[in-house]
Amino acid sequence: MRQLFLIAFRNLVTHRRRTLMLGGAIAGVTMLLVVLLGLLNGIRSTILESATTLMTGQVNVAGFFKVTAGQSAPVVTHYKKVLEVIRPQVPELDYVTERGRGWAKLVSDTGSLQVGVNGIDISNEPGFRRVVQVQQGSLDALTEPGTILLFQEQATRLGVRVGDVITLSSYTLRGAANTVDVKVAAIARNVGLLSMFNTYVPAVTLRALYALNEDSTGAMMLYLKDIRDVPKVEARLREVLPAAGFQLMDKDPRAFFQKFEVVNREGWTGQKLDVTNWQDEIAFVQWTLTAITWLSFVLIGILLTIIAVGIMNTLWIAIRERTREIGTLRAIGMQRMRVLAMFLVEALSLSLASALFGALLGLLVCALINAAHLHAPITVQLFLMREEVHLAVLPSALLGSVLLITGCTTAISLIPSFLAARLQPVTAMHQVG
Amino acid sequence: MAPIVSIVDVYKEYSLGKTLVPALRGVSLDVVAGEFISIAGPSGSGKTTLLNLIGCVDVATRGTVVVAGRNTAELSERELTSLRLNTIGFIFQSFNLVPVLSVFQNVEFPLLLQRKLSAPERRKRVMLLLEQVGIATHADHRPSELSGGQRQRVAVARALVGSPQLVLADEPTANLDSVTGEHIIDLMKELNERDGTTFIFSTHDARVMSHANAVIRLEDGQIVGREKPLGGAQAAGMH
Numbered sequence: 001m002r003q004l005f006l007i008a009f010r011n012l013v014t015h016r017r018r019t020l021m022l023g024g025a026i027a028g029v030t031m032l033l034v035v036l037l038g039l040l041n042g043i044r045s046t047i048l049e050s051a052t053t054l055m056t057g058q059v060n061v062a063g064f065f066k067v068t069a070g071q072s073a074p075v076v077t078h079y080k081k082v083l084e085v086i087r088p089q090v091p092e093l094d095y096v097t098e099r100g101r102g103w104a105k106l107v108s109d110t111g112s113l114q115v116g117v118n119g120i121d122i123s124n125e126p127g128f129r130r131v132v133q134v135q136q137g138s139l140d141a142l143t144e145p146g147t148i149l150l151f152q153e154q155a156t157r158l159g160v161r162v163g164d165v166i167t168l169s170s171y172t173l174r175g176a177a178n179t180v181d182v183k184v185a186a187i188a189r190n191v192g193l194l195s196m197f198n199t200y201v202p203a204v205t206l207r208a209l210y211a212l213n214e215d216s217t218g219a220m221m222l223y224l225k226d227i228r229d230v231p232k233v234e235a236r237l238r239e240v241l242p243a244a245g246f247q248l249m250d251k252d253p254r255a256f257f258q259k260f261e262v263v264n265r266e267g268w269t270g271q272k273l274d275v276t277n278w279q280d281e282i283a284f285v286q287w288t289l290t291a292i293t294w295l296s297f298v299l300i301g302i303l304l305t306i307i308a309v310g311i312m313n314t315l316w317i318a319i320r321e322r323t324r325e326i327g328t329l330r331a332i333g334m335q336r337m338r339v340l341a342m343f344l345v346e347a348l349s350l351s352l353a354s355a356l357f358g359a360l361l362g363l364l365v366c367a368l369i370n371a372a373h374l375h376a377p378i379t380v381q382l383f384l385m386r387e388e389v390h391l392a393v394l395p396s397a398l399l400g401s402v403l404l405i406t407g408c409t410t411a412i413s414l415i416p417s418f419l420a421a422r423l424q425p426v427t428a429m430h431q432v433g
Numbered sequence: 434m435a436p437i438v439s440i441v442d443v444y445k446e447y448s449l450g451k452t453l454v455p456a457l458r459g460v461s462l463d464v465v466a467g468e469f470i471s472i473a474g475p476s477g478s479g480k481t482t483l484l485n486l487i488g489c490v491d492v493a494t495r496g497t498v499v500v501a502g503r504n505t506a507e508l509s510e511r512e513l514t515s516l517r518l519n520t521i522g523f524i525f526q527s528f529n530l531v532p533v534l535s536v537f538q539n540v541e542f543p544l545l546l547q548r549k550l551s552a553p554e555r556r557k558r559v560m561l562l563l564e565q566v567g568i569a570t571h572a573d574h575r576p577s578e579l580s581g582g583q584r585q586r587v588a589v590a591r592a593l594v595g596s597p598q599l600v601l602a603d604e605p606t607a608n609l610d611s612v613t614g615e616h617i618i619d620l621m622k623e624l625n626e627r628d629g630t631t632f633i634f635s636t637h638d639a640r641v642m643s644h645a646n647a648v649i650r651l652e653d654g655q656i657v658g659r660e661k662p663l664g665g666a667q668a669a670g671m672h
């Protein structure tokens with residue numbers, strides 16, 4: 001009924017101060033929620049983009065090779081044969097890249113660093129150029145054997161620049177100590193946790209370090225045309241590969257470097273394949289997301305509670321002030337439900353308008369933060385997975401925030417509204433105020 | 434003619450903590466349609482209580498109250514509300530207009546609740562009532578911009594707009610000066626004579642009382658008399 005909106009609107013305008021305070025609080029919480037969700041989604045999309053290029057394919061076929069039961073290497077031998085099995089079975093495939101995997105010590109004149117070393121074929125890594133922002137040198141130089149890509153933080157710790165030579169030192173598959181000298185070809189911007197433990201060398205260089213043959217790699221990283229097909233493809237590969245005679249490890253949703261301990265404890269030797277998806281491989285960063293999510297929701301929860309008390313209080317006061325008005329309306333024939341609706345409409349209009357305003361404000365704040373290119377402190381970068389604070393607001397998050405806040409505040413205002421509806425019409429006759 | 438209000442041996446007790454306060458003690462009363470009745474009595478005699486029972490905003494402790502043929506004790510909350518909406522108009526001592534609505538919107542409100550008339554019909558009806566009470570020129574004003582007498586005129590219009598059979602007014606003139614109060618009573622009388630709407634109002638004021646067809650005297654929760662008031666000439670002589 002139009003008149004209820006009119007009464008609600010006019011009452012809100014009449015009590016301007018109260019309305020502005022409450023509306024401001026609701027708008028503030030909505031804004032905060034939008035910004036937090038933007039931050040979370042920013043991190044999530046960065047992780048998705050960066051991690052699925054730097055650390056993992058969307059679906060990976062990798063594995064372990066064991067010379068003895070207690071000594072494993074993240075190696076797939078005869079990988080070309082495996083690929084021959086995979087390709088015809090995965091029509092969803094966009095492209096596939098091979099990555100050598102290793103763990104080595106980097107030694108420079110002034111320092112040393114224990115890192116993961118990835119063997120890549122840069123000409124076959126279309127995603128790489130999108131994600132890695134080279135600050136010094138060039139990615140093209142990585143086509144030359146005996147080169148390495150470092151991240152800023154690593155270069156600083158080693159005290160090296162592009163053109164300097166450092167030594168990679170590790171043990172071959174058979175347990176012999178081995179070293180390879182590499183020239184720093186490029187230094188890239190940090191990408192948080194992902195750049196802490198990763199360096200990239202040409203695949204040949206990695207094979208040289210581990211004394212592996214041409215037909216060995218660390219992982220085949222599959223990129224699909226549609227990332228939503230991942231579970232389907234993963235399940236299919238888990239059937240197809242054993243059927244083709246390959247031994248397959250049981251599903252273990254963790255990153256490959258978290259599996260050494262388990263693999264080393266098992267009795268088998270030789271080659272076993274492992275099929276994982278991108279979420280498994282970045283499970284170790286997932287907790288940061290979970291932590292931020294929880295923190296955000298606890299914060300929002302506390303703020304919502306404060307708002308709830310504010311709303312209850314305000315409506316409570318409003319109802320006490322309007323006791324006689326309500327009694328009068330009840331006396332002249334307004335049903336209880338109408339009274340309830342009258343107060344709900346008031347609460348709803350206030351919440352909805354404030355939440356919408358807050359959401360727009362949040363959007364603006366996100367845009368401003370993104371435009372400001374805020375440089376995050378190094379510890380924060382670890383969680384952000386990039387150097388700058390980046391917020392990405394999804395339309396669904398925007399809508400969800402508005403609905404959540406409006407829903408909560410309106411639900412809370414049900415309580416005082418019910419009390420208003422229960423007021424007796426005789427109160428209209430009481431001579432107060 | 435069947436009475437529009439029929440009260441038989443009604444008792445009403447309020448509980449104040451542990452003690453029971455008797456407000457009405459065995460009241461019986463018939464009001465026929467078209468009457469213009471005043472309820473008189475000293476403070477605390479039960480005038481408001483009686484009007485509340487007739488107005489279906491309160492229920493009797495004992496006895497029967499029949500309004501417009503309906504026994505109020507047998508009606509649900511919803512039914513009582515719609516009985517009030519469609520058959521009873523209220524005029525309050527302190528006007529009780531909705532402050533955020535204009536004069537027009539205040540008077541239109543019962544029609545919106547009744548949902549019987551279309552918007553143009555409502556407009557016509559409201560303007561007619563506003564003209565009858567002489568406040569049509571203030572249709573777009575807020576109640577706060579009006580004097581007490583003007584507000585009570587608006588309240589009279591609101592009480593009558595839904596074409597009730599019965600209008601109840603608890604001390605409608607108590608917050609007005611005596612001249613304005615008499616104007617309001619004259620207005621009510623005029624509408625009573627024009628449309629035959631039944632009016633029951635309570636008052637302390639003898640001059641206001643004198644406009645009534647009948648005065649019901651309450652004392653200590655009991656009706657002690659029902660009489661014709663002093664003639665118009667005598668009432669005029671009291672000025």
Ligand SMILES: Nc1ncnc2c1ncn2[C@@H]1O[C@H](COP(=O)(O)OP(=O)(O)OP(=O)(O)O)[C@@H](O)[C@H]1O
Pocket residue numbers: 447448449454455456474475476477478479480481482483
């Ligand atoms: N809600 C209530 N709770 C307790 N007692 C009440 C209540 N309402 C009225 N009473 C008592 O009932 C009796 C009748 O009250 P009522 O208000 O009907 O008198 P009244 O004739 O309208 O008086 P006044 O002229 O002062 O308005 C009084 O003794 C009053 O104290």
Ligand SMILES: [Mg+2]
Pocket residue numbers: 480481482603
């Ligand atoms: Mg009274």
